[in-house]
Amino acid sequence: MRRKISQKIQEKAKKIKMIIMDVDGVLTDGCIILGSKGEELKNFYVQDGVGIYLALQKGLVIALVSGRRSEVVKRRAEELKISEIYQGVSLKIEIYHKLLKKYGLKDEEIAYIGDDLGDIPPLRKAGLALAPANGVEEIKDIVHYVTRAPGGGGAVREAIDIILKAKKK
Secondary structure, eight states: OOOOOOHHHHHHHHTOOEEEEOSTTTTBOSOOEEOTTSOEEOOBOHHHHHHHHHHHHTTOEEEEEOSSOOHHHHHHHHHTTOOEEEOSOSOHHHHHHHHHHHHTOOGGGEEEEOOSGGGHHHHHHSSEEEEOTTSOHHHHTTOSEEOSSOTTTTHHHHHHHHHHHHTTO
8 A cells, every 4th residue: 555645745855866875774674694704794675776776867866874884785885886885984964964065965955864863963954854664763753754664675765766756757
């Protein structure tokens, strides 16, 4: 069953030119599997990748901002042709401001998808703030929209679909 998107969310979504997202808990399910030889594994949802591909094809800029460093995330970003990837970031708001300046954008032109406390500052600034269904309550209380899908299970695709449909792309 499809959820009706409010007119307010659609108006915000029409203005979006860049989507900035956290990685663990948003683009992945938040699980980190560490092997005995130091290898790290993460789950990525194929439909989220298709959504990112569609967004890039329609001219949106995609940026990944993660508090952790991971070769797996770097590889996935390369596969998806995401050029804006920032890892090991303790203050995500600094990257948010850097990206606005780099692309000459305003807050209302940014969608930010986050799931945990470190995402609060950029979520409060973004024109469209979104959280996956599995986000912590403190995040859900401040965002404009909570997806039905969880992080790593279609939340990114759901958010991108809302934006692209509002922009009629």
